[in-house]
Amino acid sequence: MRYYEERSPGEGVRPARAFLRSDAPTLSLNGTWAFRLSERADVPADFVDRDYDDSGWDRLPVPSHWQLHGYGAPAYTNVNYPFPVDPPFVPDENPTGDYRLRFEVPDAFAGDAVLRFEGVDSCLRVWVNGDYVGVSLGSRLPAEFDVGPLLRPGSDNVLAVRVHQWSSGSYLEDQDMWWLSGIFRDVTLVARPPVGAIDDVFVHADYDSVTGAGRLRVDVPGTDARVTVPELGIVALGGETVTIERVEAWSAEIPRLYDCVVASASEHVTLRIGFRRVVVEDGLLQVNGHRVQLHGVNRHEFDPDTGRTVSEAVMRRDIELMKAHNVNAVRTSHYPPHPRFLELCDELGLYVIDECDLETHGFFPLEWRRNPSDDPDWEHALVDRMRRMVERDKNHPSVILWSLGNESGSGRNLGAMAAWARERDPSRPLHYEHDWTCRDVDVYSRMYASHEEVDAIGRGEEAPLDDPELDARRRRMPFLLCEYAHAMGNGPGGLADYQALFERHPRCQGGFVWEWIDHGIRDTARGFFAYGGDFGEPLHDGNFVADGLLFPDRTPSPGLVELKKVFEPVRIGAGTDGGLRIENRFMFRDLSHLTFVWFVEEEGAPVVAGELRVGALPAGAVAELPLPDELPPVSRETWLTVRAVLAVDAPWAPAGHEVAWGQLPVAAAPARAVRRASDPFALAEFDPRTGVLTRLGSLPLIGPRLDVWRAPTDNDEGYHGPEQLAPLWRAAGLDRMRHRTISMARVGDALVVRTRVAPAASDIGLLATYTWTAEDGALVLALAVVPDRSWDFPLPRLGVRFAVPSALEGVEWFGRGPGEAYPDSRLAARVGRFSSAVADLQTPYLLPQENGSRTEVRWATLGGRLRIEGRAHFELTVRPWTSEALAAARHPPDLVPDPDWLWVNADVAQQGLGSASCGPGVLPRYRLDLAASGLALAFSLI
Incomplete structure (x- = not known):
């Protein structure tokens, strides 16, 4: 068997150990290496000789992926392996990268030295100065080799590395991401002292939440060492337990760290220690004695230019x-990150589920036949991956759970991984989602469970397991959604509804939105972020790789803005006696780090502002405050807004950064005055054949006409969810509706136009009646819509669409904003007066789709010339292209602005967003089920 198809994790590799910061000499080998790519793995290994002439080779930066430098191409699959499933074998056509680096070694490296690779995809073989060193698999895990005797201090040395794109390890790394190869993390040479080397450290820093005491033991195997924590006055021996009467605990809210030095006679290691205790107790996941609620995200390592090679910045x-x-x-998800990321989580404060480099999802379509998770021949490889993660990351207080991996079915090898981890580190609970019996774990985890199912689990009424003992054990576990709310394209919807369940049921302790960032690869030549299929892959999953809360350039999406509001740690709302209610939802910290500022706006115009005195409201407490005394008398719709902002700079944001906000209505809009009616034909022109408005005063228009179509969102398409609405809409012909004028007549001072709107090849339709009147210089439309025959599916939208000259470019509105909002994703939109260029109203999803709707609009002006006033609130969308052009585009550059017209939708409502791209559809209360409906708008020239 070829070495890269062996089921073992490699050979010649040192035992796994912690990632340590040491004063031992190090030499970074990052830089420019000689590189050669071959299409097969069986090319001669002639390049390993010291004197081999590589002057004709290309040059490649290390770390990097070779596909992102023109060698082959990226390929994206979600589930399917891009090679025949014949474990552990891979095709003969196996792209293989050969690397060579010539470097000088200082005299400090004479003796023992370790060559460390932080990450290589997918299998590496190493030679130093022509001598074979070893082989390693496990792409996102470190591999260390003893190379001291092979080095030549004071002269040139040659490091030769062969990397295979495919290996037996590829069967364990099917992780819903781009397949990218090469030495993509740091390469370092580390000198080791001949005696007294500190090869490993294991910090045990426990915290007693009742007494506030800390207990510290630092294990230093293999050498005598002294442990000092100057701030706490600790001087102890390695392995000695020290109790501290009072310490400040580490949490994500208050990430308190203590500097520690572990010193032997010849080496000093620096650590940052956090005292905390993580347990599953009384059916709850607890940190420092408190039930925690995880407001989480799943994070792949990704950069649009460098792939999984990510900088510290x-x-x-x-x-x-x-x-x-x-x-x-x-x-x-779904592998251990670069070790620096976890150091930053310790420092800045995040709870981490550290996940093993394991996913075998491609066996799912094969009904899990030959799945490595249950094949004893793979046990060593799987346990090794768990061992390497735990050993590397065991000293991080941010890591509160170990995860066995992701979407790898079930089987004996997962049990072996769990048993090893429990033996080595009993201080952290274990997580794994894909075996719902929870046989090997400490928390019950699911992905994409519906709101209904989460509610049932919270009540303890989930479907039982066949095994009564396992069922009873699982019911005693805390519940997490390791993935939920699929953030693909426009969405996700329903975030606030999930959060309500997490707060209603103690057992439901939050979850992790899928996922953090769109994995679009920057294509500067074509001017877009590429997704699956854009590189000519024969097998791919399209834009399913673009499912993040950030766009690839790390611009927050509207989904992330909504998530921020849903996750607010401070709730600001109406009090019981007409005042304000401030709720501190932090678990550990009071509110003394926040300043509460308020302002009042009358129809969106500032009136008065001030500051509230909230003080050090304790964690979990609620305060009732009176409204500010300075509230003035007002005559139009008026709102009070209160913002909680950082009082001083934080390590992650400057002073003034908004943490939370709330709004209260102060005065409602006054009743509409009775207006004088007049002849609509005095204000406007209508097409004499269709009754469609063509001109308002001197302003040409197209429409408005009834519109029910939107460019389907990824969630409308429902790729992996229970509800595929977009195919149903297209099959019903909603994207090709036709209009027939039934009658057009003057009725008193009104023009009444009756129409039927319907698709070809169908007998369903909509009867739309337009009643036009004129009131005090405004042209008023009253639209009534009733279904003709039965509609058994919801509409995408219901309203009117019209076009205005493209010169009317700027938009101002009074309603909710400033960002887009939809029925089940609108919590982050506040009431106010906003303005924007039309281009800035568009959200550039990687696959163009419905976007840009502003909700609860009272009135809007276009170009400072046309005013649209709702006789009830309406939804507003303004675009430089039609919905049909938006639906046809595959990338943002496909959208070309109409040189003559802006296209405007004024809607009664839109269908919600849901999460059906991979999860539940739209909740019933957010569905746009068809019923008799109406819309009233007034148009006037300014």
């Missing part, structure tokens, strides 16, 4: 954005 930016959007937890 990118890692820090991710965490800053998470903290700024009230995210307190991250699941490292």
Whole structure:
């Protein structure tokens, strides 16, 4: 058997150990390496000789992926393996990258030295100065080799590495991401002292939430060492337990760290220690004695230019954005991240589910035949992956659960992984989702469970398991959604409804939205972020790789803005006696780090502002405050807005950053005055054949006409959800509706136009009656819609669409904003007066789709010339292209603005978003089921 098809994790690799910061000399081998790509794995290994001439080779940066530098191409699959499923074998056509680096070694490396690879996809074989060193598999896990005797200090050394794109390890790494190859994380040479080397450290820093005491033991195997924590006055021996009467605990809210030094006679290691205790007790996941609620996201490592090679700046930016959007937890889907990421989680404060580099999802379509999770021949490889993760990351207080992996079915090898982890580190509970018996874990985890099912689980009324003992055990477990609310395209909807369940049921302790970032690869030549199929892959899953809360350039999507509001740790709302209610939903910290500012706006115009005195409201407490004394008399619709902002700079955001906000109505809009009616033909022109408005005063128009179509969202398509609405809509012909004028008549001072709107090849339709009147210089439309025959599916939207000249470019509105909002994703939209260029109203989803709706609009102006006033609130969308053009586009550059017209939708309502791209559909209360409906709008020139 070829070495890269062996089921073992490799050979010649040192035992797994913690990632340590040491004063031992290190030499980074990152940089420019000689590189050669072959299409097969069986090319001669002649390049390993020291004197081999590589001057004709290309040059490639390390770390990087070779596909992102023009060698082969990226390929994306979600579930299916891009090679025949014949474990552990891979095709002969196996792209293989050969790397060579010539480097000088300082004299400090004379003696023992370790060569460390942080991540290589998928199998590497190593030679130093022509001598074979070893083989390693496990792409996102470290591999270390002893190379000291092979080095030549003071002269040139040659490191030769062969990397295979496919290996037996590829069967364990089917993780819903781009298949990208190469040395993609750091390569380092580490000198080891001949005696007294600190090869490993295991920190045990426990916290007693009742007494506030800490207990510290630092195990340092293999050498005598001294442990010092100067801030706590600790000086102890390695392995000695020290009790501290009072320590400050670590949590994601208050990430308190203590600097620690572990010193031997020849080496010093620096650590940052966090005292905390994680247990599953009384059926709850607890941190430091408190039930935690995980406001989490799943995070793949990704950069649109460098793939899974991510810089420290990118890692820090991710965490800053998470903290700024009230995210307190991250699941490292579906592999351990770069070790620096976990150090930043310790420092800035995030709870982490650290997940093993394991996913065998491609066996699911094969009914799990030959799945490595249940094949004893794979046990060593799977346990090794768990061992390497736990050993590397065991000292991080941010890591509160270990995860065995993802979507790998069930089987004996998962049990072996769990048994090893429990033996090595009993201080952290275990997680794994894909075996719902929860046989090997400590928390009950599911992905994409519906709201209804989560509610049932919270009540303890979930469907029972066949095994009564396992069923009873699972019912005593806390419940997590390791994935939910699929953030693909426009969405997800229903976030607030999930959050309500997490708060209603103690057992339901939150979850992790899928996922953090769209994996679009920047294509500068074509001007878009590429997704599956854009590189000519014969097998791919399209834009399913673009399912994140961030766009690839790390611009927050509307979904992330909504999530921030849903996850707010402070609730601001109406009090019981007409005042304000402030609720501190932090678990550990009071509100002294926040300033509460307020302002009053009358029809969106500022009136008065001030500051509330909330003080150090304790965690979990509620305060009732009176309304500000400064509220003035008002005559139009008026709102009070209260914002909770950072009082001082935080490590992740500056002072003034908004953490939470709330709004209360102060005065309702006054009753509409009775207006004088007049002849609509004095204000406007109508097509004499169809009754369609063609001109308002001197302003040409097209429409308005009844419109029920929207460019389907990814969630409308329902790729992996229970509800595929877009195919149903297209089959029903909603994208090709036709209009027939039944009658057009003057009735008193009104023009009444009756129409039937219907698709070809169907007898269903809509009867729409337009009644036009004129009132005090405004042209008023009253639209009544009733179904003709039975409709057994919801509509995408219901309203009117019209076009205005493209010169009317700017939009101002009074309603909710500033961002887009939909029925089940509107919590983040506040009432106010907003303005925007039309281009800025568009949301550039990687696959163009419905976007940009502003909700609860009272009135809007276009180009400072046309005013549209709702006689009830309406939904407003303004685009430089039609919905049909939006639906036809595959990438944003496909959308070309209409040179003559802007296209405007004024809707009664739209269908909700849901999460059916991979999850539940739209909840019943957000469905746009057809019934008799109406819309009233007034048009006037300014």
